[in-house]
Amino acid sequence: MRSKWNYDFVKASKYFYIFSIVLTIAGIISLSLFKLNYGVDFRSGSNVDVKVSKDVTKQDIEKVLAETKLNQKDVQITPGSGRVNIRFPEVLTSNQESDLKAALVKDIDKNASAEVNTVDPEMARELQQNAIYAVLLASLGIIVYVTIRFEWRFAVAAIVALLHDAFLVISIFSILRLEVNLTFIIAVLTIVGYSINDTVVIFDRVRENMRFAKIKTHTDLHDVVNKSISQTMTRSINTVFTVFIASVCLLIFGSESIRMFSLAMVIGLLCGAYSSIFIASPLWYGLKGLQKNVKSKPSKTTT
Known part of the structure; x- marks a missing residue:
C-alpha cells in the first residue's frame, strides 16, 4: 500500500x-x-445546584452568600439555563442548608430550588x-x-x-x-x-x-x-x-x-x-x- x-x-x-x-x-x-x-468529588465539601426562573448575576448570588456568612469556593452560572452552581470548601450543616435555601427564595427568586450534594472526607x-x-x-x-x-x-x-x-x-x-x-x-x-x-x-x-x-x-x-x-x-x-x-x-x-x-x-x-x-x-x-x-x-x- x-x-x-x-x-x-x-x-x-x-x-x-x-x-x-x-x-x-x-x-x-x-x-x-x-x-x-x-473538585468536590475528590475533596470534602458541598456542591449546591440552584434552579431559578429568571436571570441572575454572580454578584446577586455572592451578595446572598455574604448575608448568610457562607464562604463559597466558586460560583458558576450557565447563561440562559436558569442554573447556578455554588461550591463550598466545607460540608454544610443542616441549618446552613436551610438558611441558604431560604435566602435564595427571599432575595433571588421565590421559585428558586436548590439541591445540595455533599462529599465527606472519607x-x-x-x-x-x-x-x-x-x-x-x-x-x-x-x-x-x-x-x-x-x-x-x-x-x-x-x-x-x-x-x-x-x-x-x-x-x-x-x-x-x-x-x-x-x-x-x-x-x-x-x-x-x-x-x-x-x-x-x-x-x-x-x-x-x-x-x-x-x-x-x-x-x-x-x-x-x-x-x-x-x-x-x-x-x-x-x-x-x-x-x-x-x-x-x-x-x-x-x-x-x-x-x-x-x-x-x-x-x-x-x-x-x-x-x-x-x-x-x-x-x-x-x-x-x-x-x-x-x-x-x-x-x-x-x-
Whole structure:
C-alpha cells in the first residue's frame, strides 16, 4: 500500500521526546508545589445546584452568600439555563442548608430550588483511590492484551505512550489550575481508549510489514516503521479529527458541568494523536533495534 505521507517520523520523534520531557518535568514541578485543583468529588465539601426562573448575576448570588456568612469556593452560572452552581470548601450543616435555601427564595427568586450534594472526607479519599485503581487496571489490561496480540516490546511502547498521554493531560490541568472531578477521570479513560486504538492500528501495520521485509540493519527497521506510519496516517488523522471536532463543540456549546470533560478530551486527543506516531512507534523501533540480529550498519558483501 502506497502513501502520500513521505516523511521521516522516526527522525522527527526526538523533537517530540524533548517537548514531552519538558512538559512532564513542568507537570511534576506543578504537582509537587500546587498539586491538582480537586473538585468536590475528590475533596470534602458541598456542591449546591440552584434552579431559578429568571436571570441572575454572580454578584446577586455572592451578595446572598455574604448575608448568610457562607464562604463559597466558586460560583458558576450557565447563561440562559436558569442554573447556578455554588461550591463550598466545607460540608454544610443542616441549618446552613436551610438558611441558604431560604435566602435564595427571599432575595433571588421565590421559585428558586436548590439541591445540595455533599462529599465527606472519607468518601473523597475513596474516590481518589478508586480513580487511580481504574487507570492502573486499564493500563494493566492493555499491557496483557498487546503482549498477547503482538510482543512485549509493543506492550512496553504502548503503555509508555498511554501513561504519557494521561500524565500530560494531568500536568496541563495542574499547571493551568483547572478543576479535576469525576468527569475528568472519565475523559482520561476515554483518551486512553482512543490512544491505544491508534497505536494498535500502527503496530498492526508494522507487524504486517515486518513479515515481508528483510531486516538486516537499523536502516531497514527505520524504513519499515516510517512506511507503516505513513500507510496509517490518513486513517489516524480522520479518526482523531472527527472526535476532536465533537469535543470542541461540546466545549463551546456544552453546559458547565461537562466543560472540564470536554477540555480534557480536546487536550488528550491531541496528545494521543502525536504520541501514537512520534512516541510509541519510535520507542518500539529503539527497543527492536537492541536485538543482536539487527546491525547498526549495512553488512558488507564479499567478492
